[in-house]
Amino acid sequence: MGAYGVRPREGKGMMGNTGQGAGRAGEAEATVKVRLMAILAEHAPANPKAFPIPEGCTLAELIQLLGLREDQVMFAFVNGHMATLKTRIPDKASVSLCPYICGG
Helix, strand or coil, rough: HHHHHHHCCCCCEEEEECCCCCCCCCEEEEEEEEEEEEHHHHCCCCCCCCCEEEECCEEHHHHHCCCHHHHHEEEEEEECCECCCCCECCCCCCCEEECCCHHH
């Protein structure tokens, strides 16, 4: 298990090494509820109802902490509001990530 309770993943995503924690030793932590929809659910942390993140963490950083790439996420919501990669996630927030969906 890697930093912040996330299983390390191999390879590099768009944001560098994935799944290794934020690398912000000594900084305060916040706790968020994480909901990963559809195929993203396989990246769910061990405790999605209380996932620790560095204080001031952005959505882009959370995606990296979960071992995902930015291009795997189509929509993101923080506390029920549409979010961007630059959105800062407050303590006790609820975060939902939705993948791209194809159909025919």
